[in-house]
Amino acid sequence: MRLKRITAPTMQEALERVKRELGPDAVIIGSKTVRSGGLFGFFGKPKVEVTAAVDPAPEAAREPLDLKSREPSTYTQPVITAPELQEIYRELQGMRREVAALVDGTRVKSDRVPLSGALLSVFRRLVDNDIEEETARILVEEVAGDLRQREHDDLAKVHAMLVNKVERLIPVAQETKFDKDGPKVIAMVGPTGVGKTTTIAKLAAVYALSRKKRVALITADTYRIAAIEQLRTYSDIIGVPLTVVYSPEEVQLAIQEHRDADLILLDTAGRNPRNPARMLELRGVIRAAQPNEVHLVISATTKNRDAIEIVDRFEQVRFDRLLITKLDESSTYGMILNALVRAQRPLSYVGTGQDVPEDLEYASASKLAHMIVGDWGSPLELDTTHDTEQHVGYEHPRS
Ligand SMILES: Nc1nc2c(ncn2[C@@H]2O[C@H](COP(=O)(O)OP(=O)(O)OP(=O)(O)O)[C@@H](O)[C@H]2O)c(=O)[nH]1
Ligand SMILES: [Mg+2]
Structure with missing residues (x-):
């Protein structure tokens, strides 16, 4: 044969x-x-x-x-x-x-369904943590392939391998580098209410106050009066200039106006990704600004399917990084992995609360991988349909 x-x-x-x-x-x-x-x-x-x-x-x-x-x-x-x-x-x-x-x-x-016993339970735990089934299956199959058959029930080993694999799936963006060729322009785009303005305030405070950089703010969010006031309050407290722009042409002028700054943070109006007219407006602003970095801001509380749609629809606007906010408000984090797999862009920052500026962190692949896989503190419920072997309760590898 x-x-x-x-x-x-x-x-x-x-x-x-x-x-x-x-x-x-x-x-x-x-x-x-x-x-x-x-x-x-x-x-x-x-x-x-x-x-x-x-x-x-x-x-x-x-x-x-x-x-x-x-x-x-x-x-x-x-x-x-x-x-x-x-x-x-x-x-x-x-x-x-x-x-x-x-x-x-x-x-x-x-x-396509070779999982049984401990591996099936692990797969279910990942899906419970909101990781898309296809991604969870690939992860578990990869772990199964890397381990010997008798190691499949060694959940400490399986957990450690999974965390390691997930960690390698989380690309993290390089920190913004400043040079003398003019200001770095960073724009935030995303759906409504995800924390774009708050994140801009956090970054402005960190760079202006701790790193002593010359920071300027521009907001193209004239959609709501309150939005301008919100950013003006932050700019007053932090002590950085704010320019309000009403058209793509004005964005270019404002960037020109702040050409001596090290960092220009551009705030945009939250957009319903399903509203094509509003998305086109936003694209016009981003095209005019030509930012060095466009961060797509998504809340960790977003449903999986919505996150995928957001990623897909913001492609037309442009984004080069994902920024996840409200980590503190979510109990599962699989959505982050799904959005990353979909977007194929690196993560920049994560927002961990409402406080400005302390609740902002650089994305850490290792930290997020542990959160995404979960700590499996409680013993897994073993699937005994295909595997009748007795299973010993799982202890978290870090404990
Ligand atoms: N818990 C938590 N709340 C946050 C975080 N980031 C922002 N928020 C809150 O989310 C709410 C909306 O924040 P904004 O910064 O106004 O959101 P936005 O994306 O600018 O909203 P629009 O401009 O209206 O689209 C505010 O109450 C913020 O305090 C975070 O990381 N964690
Ligand atoms: Mg805003």
């Missing part, structure tokens, strides 16, 4: 290659989704890996049967001719292929 492993972007393409390379008699004996390229092979595109087997062609396929040479010697006229026999053989081969394809269809599905 000849075995061959084939990787292709889709199952259909993989099957076509199997047919081409191994012939129509090949039987699929396994398939799985693999990822390559991208960060840790994870941000790369999923591919299908198919293992196929083919038997050397039976003699019948190579040479016509010599029925005449067979016993009994009294044989005079064959009931069936060699060409007819060949035809029947071909028909049988065709049926065999169809059956193989049917079996393969079921196999592909069941291969």
Whole structure:
């Protein structure tokens, strides 16, 4: 039996290659989704890996049967001719292929659910922590592949590996570097009420007061009178200038006006990502400002599906970093991983409360990975459907 492993972007393409390379008699004996390229092979595109087997062609396929040479010697006229026999053989081969394809269809599905026992419980815990099922499955499958079978129940080991893998999936943006070529312009965009203005106030305070940088604020949020007042209050307290702009042209003028600053923070109006007209306005502001960095601000309390939609819809505006606020208000953090996987942009800061400026931190991949995986303080409920082995309660590896 000849075995061959084939990787292709889709199952259909993989099957076509199997047919081409191994012939129509090949039987699929396994398939799985693999990822390559991208960060840790994870941000790369999923591919299908198919293992196929083919038997050397039976003699019948190579040479016509010599029925005449067979016993009994009294044989005079064959009931069936060699060409007819060949035809029947071909028909049988065709049926065999169809059956193989049917079996393969079921196999592909069941291969996608190889988790059982401890690993299934771990998978469920990740999904409970709001990690998308597909991501959770890939993570657990990767951990399972890296560990020996008997280590799958060692939850301390599984937890540590998962944290490590999640950590490697969290790209963190480099800190803004200042140079003498003019100010760095950082813009905040995002849905309404996520903490854009508060985060700008926190950054302004940190850079102006602690780092002694020349900071200027620009707000394009003239949508609500209160929004201007909110930022003006911060600018007065921190002691940095604020310019209010009413059009994309005015944004350019304001940036010009503050050309001696080290850092210009541009606040924008919160936008409902489902409102195309408002999103276009915002795009106009960002295009005019040409910021060095655009941070898409998302609250950690956002539902998974909404976070994905926000990421997708803000693509048209432009963003190069994700900034997560209200970490303190959420009890699960899987959404952060989902948004990162979707956005494929690094994380910049995380907001951890309402206090200006102390409740702002640089994103830490390790800290977030622990939060996303969860600390599994309580023993996991083991799934015993497929695995009846007794399980010992899990102790958190850090405790
Ligand atoms: N708990 C918590 N609250 C926050 C955080 N960041 C901002 N907030 C609060 O969220 C509310 C909205 O904050 P804003 O900064 O006005 O939000 P925004 O995105 O500028 O809102 P719009 O300009 O109206 O779109 C305020 O009550 C903030 O104090 C955070 O990290 N944690
Ligand atoms: Mg605001």
